[in-house]
Amino acid sequence: MVSVQDLELLRRTLQRDLTDVEVACFDNLWSEHCSYRSTRPLLKTLPTEGPAVLLGPGDDAAIVRFSDTCAIAIGMESHNHPSYVDPFDGAATGVGGIVRDVLSMGARPIALMDPLYFGTLDAEKNRYLFEHVVSGIGDYGNCIGVPVVGGDLGFDPCYAGNPLVNVVCVGTVHPDRFLTARVKKPGTRLVLVGSSTGRDGLGGASFASRDLAEDAEAEDRPSVQVGDPFTEKLLIEAILEMAEIGKVLSCRDLGAAGLAGASSEMASTFGAVIHADRVHLRETGMTAREIMLAESQERMLLEVEPEDVALMGAIAEKYDLSWSDIGEVIAEPRYVVTFHGETVADIPIDLLVSGAPLCPWERRPYQAETAFVRPATPVKELALRVLAHPDVAEKTWVTEQYDKDVQLQTVSHSRDAAVLRLEDAALVLSSGCNPRHIYLKPYEGTANTVIENASNLACVGAEPLCIVNCLNFASPVHPEISWQLEQSVLGLGDMARTMGIPIVGGNVSLYNESDEFNTQIKPTPSIGMAGKSDEVRRWKPAEEGDLLMLIGATRPEFGGSVLDAVTGCGGMAPALADPAVVAVVRDLGRSGVVTAATDLSRGGLLAALAKLAPQSRVELAGDPLEELFAETYGRFLVACRDESALAGVEQHRVIGKVGGDALTVAWDGTSFAITPEELETALATTTRIMRY
């Protein structure tokens, strides 16, 4: 609910009591989810501009030029709290929401990525959440025909009781023809298209800005929306057909805070009168407050000229969608709601959409790194345990549930970055972050996340175009979390500036804590990155006889590594890497002298070898633990026919050769071999656990 202080401020400003509809509007629109009260000054520090950016943050999705005839619309959202309460529907509607954000730009949604973070798979509840979140994403994305081409998957005890479900959606639109979500002129009509409105999801925006109490599941179930992907698919085709004829002046998806949120933000360039009684409903007896705040899914609000209303209605009906003409844009900066002739809200629109006072939080640094304690376990056993950790193991149990090929654009997926053909070039996508590293070093860890995603793109020769982010954190009421959030955002912005990648949109999800498990999530500023390559390259493994080369220097950075996760060895988290190596590898990839490339991330060199050259022989130069398991950023494993391919590349060395009947690792006169069967068994761990 609106805090006592906020309510007092509003009474003073308006010099009267608020109606219940007004209170409800402020409750939702002044929530963190809608107004970024805790993070606005911090978010302002991020670099958002670049020559390719046609529309930056602030609209439903950003627009970035891909070519003279094609722009991408890109957005990223979280649906964390609903996915804990009802994992299937929570995750499904998370997909639906971000797809409509892209659609509201007049763009056809073409790809999805899902960074997901769960508690460990030894607990039945975490397996349940994992299974149903994946099903929810799959059922929704598959049905609407938008391929899930990538994502991230992390497991850590901190997410028990608070899993994270983030979704990136990318669409395409002509660079001169995208829509925005701001009304263009007074006198126009506001037309609501799509599902009828019911009492589902009441108060979802304020629900999202709260931590989860023990009884969250039972008590909050009415706050979770249920998705209908069939209607969403009809909505996609209908809205695109309406946009195609050029009669849509502006367009907005109904998401958090329902019609109140969408109509007030959309009309904030002028003002609006909404007739709540004209909304098509699926339940009887709904009050104005319920109609304005309900988060029923699959609804869009369009601004059209009065003479075009009937035409829009006809297109909606072609697709069996309901619609209603629910209001008009007015010149006065007021947000007015009427219900059966009675005015139930009348508020200065600026106060509603941008008047929320900021919440300053106290910040206090912390230090969580511990000294490295060398595990006594034999190296081969450590290797198998690292490979079997679900952060490293094969993700086919997940990715097979997603239709990756619909729309005939997916060239390559599931490795480093996804490659989609787009016109005669490639759109390359990557997403994720490393929460364990970021927890230990919030600034460096988040900066390294930018490098890591750009590295994924470089492996297929692509240059970054833009970043979207989803800042998932615990409650900033704790000074340590507030500091963590600040450091993380600064690290993100600084590295994005250094690498010249604009951050064009994002979402903030705070209060990710669980009373039930007494946990706070580790900082999880997951990002989505889109890039372009002029040539379409498919990711492929190394070939028999190739030399294996390691680019970049390795340091004993074990803190937050997968080795740390399986042994508790501790150690320092990776320091800030030098991003210059990314462009070097990108050029190598483009020149065609390397047959395969992958960057080193979770699971270090060992995981990279398992992926790129599972049957090969490598010779380590130093400490085997450091060489195999450290997760220093800015490193790549590449395969090429001969060493001259890397002439002039700093800090590279030959570490082995592809071939043989196992993955053989030798150092200092000793060695071990992992047979293909052992490797397959370790990498199949997630599938084995989940397929019961």
Added chain:
Amino acid sequence: MRFAVVQFGGSNCDRDTHHVLAEVCGVETDLVWYKDGLQQPYDAVVLPGGFSYGDYLRAGAIAARTPVMQDILRHAKEGRLILGICNGAQIGSEAGLVPGTFTLNAYPKFISRHVHLRVENDTSPFTSAYRKGDVIKIPIAHKEGRYVAPPGVVETLNREGRVAFRFCDEEGQVTPESNPNGSVENITGILGGSACNVMVMMPHPERASETVLGSDAGIRIFNSMITHIEQHG
């Protein structure tokens, strides 16, 4: 020569299939919204993949009862070609164009992966560009794709050469391990109609029609149809 790709609410491979027919195969192809019906005689009708009516009730069940199906059944009776892909196959079986039905996968999850098929019939209008025993790589993407039919029906299909494709391994061996969804006798392509002029299949040939996407082994289905129409008018 003119093809029709029928769009139901919830179809999502309609544009893909149109792209392959019109741009890759170069045949004139109309996208036909189901409410408009077949307004002219077509040489071939394709029922594309997707989730018509959101798979509500049963996959394909509602689409199979829309008025456009009367046009399509008439088209089939006239001996002209119908290809049902994925959801189109489910609609085809629900409409009685082939015997048997497609139900929930043995492992009851959606499954999207590249599989291998063995060509069992190389004389039909859909498979003449293959040789019997060819092994082709092609993607599947479905949750209700397990083909089931009573033993007598399967026996008839086998006897009459109406099995077009079976799931197999890379070497062409039809094994339980190479059966991704539990279909009876690994069957996933079924021929119907008096002159084998109907084929339904769960795999997506339109997704295996351009080498840049990983395989062009599926395009020979469309090419077989084009050849058949050229030869038989």
